Amino acid sequence: MNAAETTEGRIRRVVIAGGGTAGWLAGCALSHQFRDQLEITLVESEQIGTVGVGESTVPPIRTFHRFLQIDEQEFLREVAGTFKLSISFENWRRPGERFFHPFGTIGQNTWATPFHHFWLDSLRRGMPSDLGDFCLESLASRGDQFSLDTQPQVSYAYHFDAGLYAKFLRRRAEAQGLRRVEGKIREVRQHAHDGSVQALVLEDGQVIEGDLFIDCTGFRGLLIEQTLKTGYEDWHEWLPSDRAVAVQTESVAPPVPYTRAIAHEAGWRWHIALQHRVGCGLVFSSRHMSDDEAHAKLLRDVDGEPLRDPWLVPFRSGRRLKAWNQNVVSLGLASGFIEPLESTSIHLTISAVVRLIQLFPSDGISPSLVRLFNEVSQQEMEHVRDFIILHYHATQRDEPMWKACREMALPDSLDIRLRAWRERAHAWQDPGELFRVDSWTSVLMGQGIQPGAPHPLARALSDPDLRTLLTRIQQPLHQAVARMPSQDRFIEQYCRAAPDVWPSRVAMA
Numbered sequence: 001m002n003a004a005e006t007t008e009g010r011i012r013r014v015v016i017a018g019g020g021t022a023g024w025l026a027g028c029a030l031s032h033q034f035r036d037q038l039e040i041t042l043v044e045s046e047q048i049g050t051v052g053v054g055e056s057t058v059p060p061i062r063t064f065h066r067f068l069q070i071d072e073q074e075f076l077r078e079v080a081g082t083f084k085l086s087i088s089f090e091n092w093r094r095p096g097e098r099f100f101h102p103f104g105t106i107g108q109n110t111w112a113t114p115f116h117h118f119w120l121d122s123l124r125r126g127m128p129s130d131l132g133d134f135c136l137e138s139l140a141s142r143g144d145q146f147s148l149d150t151q152p153q154v155s156y157a158y159h160f161d162a163g164l165y166a167k168f169l170r171r172r173a174e175a176q177g178l179r180r181v182e183g184k185i186r187e188v189r190q191h192a193h194d195g196s197v198q199a200l201v202l203e204d205g206q207v208i209e210g211d212l213f214i215d216c217t218g219f220r221g222l223l224i225e226q227t228l229k230t231g232y233e234d235w236h237e238w239l240p241s242d243r244a245v246a247v248q249t250e251s252v253a254p255p256v257p258y259t260r261a262i263a264h265e266a267g268w269r270w271h272i273a274l275q276h277r278v279g280c281g282l283v284f285s286s287r288h289m290s291d292d293e294a295h296a297k298l299l300r301d302v303d304g305e306p307l308r309d310p311w312l313v314p315f316r317s318g319r320r321l322k323a324w325n326q327n328v329v330s331l332g333l334a335s336g337f338i339e340p341l342e343s344t345s346i347h348l349t350i351s352a353v354v355r356l357i358q359l360f361p362s363d364g365i366s367p368s369l370v371r372l373f374n375e376v377s378q379q380e381m382e383h384v385r386d387f388i389i390l391h392y393h394a395t396q397r398d399e400p401m402w403k404a405c406r407e408m409a410l411p412d413s414l415d416i417r418l419r420a421w422r423e424r425a426h427a428w429q430d431p432g433e434l435f436r437v438d439s440w441t442s443v444l445m446g447q448g449i450q451p452g453a454p455h456p457l458a459r460a461l462s463d464p465d466l467r468t469l470l471t472r473i474q475q476p477l478h479q480a481v482a483r484m485p486s487q488d489r490f491i492e493q494y495c496r497a498a499p500d501v502w503p504s505r506v507a508m509a
Contacts, residue, residue, distance in 0.1 A: 009364035012038060015210030017185060017200060017223055019044030021162055022332025022349045023216035024169035029353045031176035032068050037362070040177070041208055043200055045184045055272045055279045056084060056259045056343035057157040058434065059103050064350045068172070076495035078168045079160035080275040082255045083146045083487060085137040087342065091263040092447055094396050099446030100258065101342075104137035104155040106438045107473050110457070115473075116441045117454035120425055122466055124454075129470065131445055135438075136477045145484035146257045148494075151476070157343075159259070159272050159279075181208060185217075188227045196326040197223055212361070215330040219337070224320055224330035231321040232336075238389045238408065239317040240401055241267045241339050245294045246281035246311055249304035254488035261341060262301075265289075265399040268341065269301065275497050278304055283339060288401040315339065317385075323377040324370045329356055336381060341391055344384050347434065351380060376432075383433045386414040387440070394447035418449065425451035 014030060016023050019042060027042045034040070065075065075081065086102040093099075107115025119131060132138030136154060140146060148154070174180060183202035191198045199209040215223040224230050236242060255273035262269050267284035282298040289297075295310055319336030323329065330336075332349045355376060359369045392405040393414075410418070417440070420426040427440040444451070461469065484490075 011211045011361050011364070013210040014038050014040045014212045014214065015200060015208055016040070016042040016214045016216055018216035018218065018334070019166060019170070019180075020216060020218070020332070021166050021169075021346060022334070023214075024166045024173060025346075025349055026214050026216060026331055026353050026356075027173040027178045028068060028169040028176070029064075029357065031173045031178040033357050034360070035176050039179075040173075041179045041181060041210070042173070043181045043183060043185060043202070043208055045182065047184065055162050055274065056159055056270070056340075058343055058347045059155050059157045060347055060434070061157055061350060064354070067354075070172075073495045075168065076158070076160070076491075077497045079158075079164040080277075080497040081158050081160040081495065082274055082491060083257045084157040084159050084259060084343075085146065085154060086141045086258040088141065088256075088258045088260045089263075089391075089443075089446060090260060091397075092261075092268075092391065092395060095263075099442065100132055100138045100141050101439060101442045101446070102132065102135045102137035102141065103157065104135050104438075105152075106131060106138075106441065107134040108469075109437075113455040113457050114427065114437050114441070116427070116437075116445075117425060117458040118461070118466065118469065120451060120454040121458040121461075122470060125463060125466070127467065127470065131442065134470070134473050134477070136480060139477055139481045140484055141256075141258045143481060143484070144254070144256045144486055144488075145481060146487040146490045147484040148490075150480045150484065152480070156257075159255070159274055161274055161276075181206065185222060188223060190227065194326065195228070197227060197328055211327065212365075213328045214356075215328055215334040216332050218333045219315065221320070221330060221334045223328045224322075224325060224334055228325045228328055230325045230330075232316070232318055233321060234316055234318040235338075235385055236317060238385070238411065239339055239392065240285040240287070240405065241283045242315060242317070243286050243291065243294070244281050244283045244313045244315065244340070245291070245298050246279070246313060247298060247302065247309075248307045249278045249280055249302050250307060251276070251278055252304045254486065255491070257487045259343060263395075263397065263402075264297070265397075266294075266401050269298065270340065275491060277307060278302075281340075283341070285401050288399075319378065319381045322374050323352065324373045327365060329373075335377070338381065338384050338388055341388050342384070342435070344388075344434065348381065348384070352377060379432070380434070382411075382413065383430065383435070386411060386417070387435045387443075389414055390418075390440075390443055391447070394444065394449050396448060421449060421451055423452045425454045 016027055031040050086100045090098045109115050185200050186203045187201035189199040197213045199207050201207050213223055260271035266288035269282040272279040280302045282294050284294045315337050317339050323335045331352050359373055395402045417428055427437045429437045
């Protein structure tokens, strides 16, 4: 049987509606894993733009790339990529203050208790230090340094040009047999017996039939929402930002190995340095700042000359009530969106693609697999949601938006974590969560949420033994950073993109 033939109930034809990062991530992964088993078609239109601001990632993308057998140096050269060790949070607790959320391990954990308990007890005993002094990624971020040749090894992610990344994935997917069809979708045909999707009808009359459809049509959710009426859970009560204005600027300094997240009176702005330009954007609450004010503030605050006109991105933080409904799996913005503060959008897409591969319904869609997919998707998004809410809630800023966030009622799942921290300095992490204990500790301490008394095991160490422990952890980290070059020097010898990779300047109107 060839890939185009279908037996009743079996999945042989997969149709991806929409391109962009989500569509091409799905197409690349599915064509890599099921090259000879599925007929995969991706429908997209050059006339429909993408959001195009996803330029920052988290470390699990490297595992995904290894699965796809992507060569790191080739990839970074193709997408003008840089390295990301952390996020620099500026002005979040109060204007003028800064802390790093690093991707690496902080100190050395024991089976019974994480390192931060020992560090907290050292402060109580009059041994001053910063939590970041015990993390390689924090130390390297302070000096704008990067290297792959360190001991211990760094934990890192990437910054890259989202448009170049989609093109990179497309080339790989098409080489693996995926068929791309250019065109706008005019109609979605449904089966009369159950309402599931039967085919996409394009404006030129082409009919693209499939057994399983993947919705990558962005916020509009053409299949999952407009066709199947799945429903949406809105998280605006906890995440007030609902708009972003983005722009790309010329580089005026070497790229730093971290994303900058800079709070302002009605939200925050990002600064993501690539090899050839800087991605900038202002995230804001429309109840506290107008579009015109945000546009003017963004252009006033950026460092380099804009390369194109700024563009507005309205959004609603929340999730589809079902990520998988009937024979439609939604990915990326079509499945929901958590505002971009911790760079989780691409990660959540990758995670959903991997989950789909693991639960792939080759012999027919099973209700149990759909339920598992949806339950895990919901848990994953709620864990990320709570971590993002923490950033908004844990602040001492006094502007109206921030005051409301500080005083708002929290989800029970976040409230219990904060109480555990305040009462016993406990930072909890479920096994399947993206953000680890070290991430929670960095943000809780960075934004001034005072912990309770540390674990009694920390108090059991004598002063000399505790000093020895701290010194033994710090010394190799400082030695490793001392040998690191600047990120710019490392990129020059490892993955410098050719100038013809860089998109040409788009004139301002």
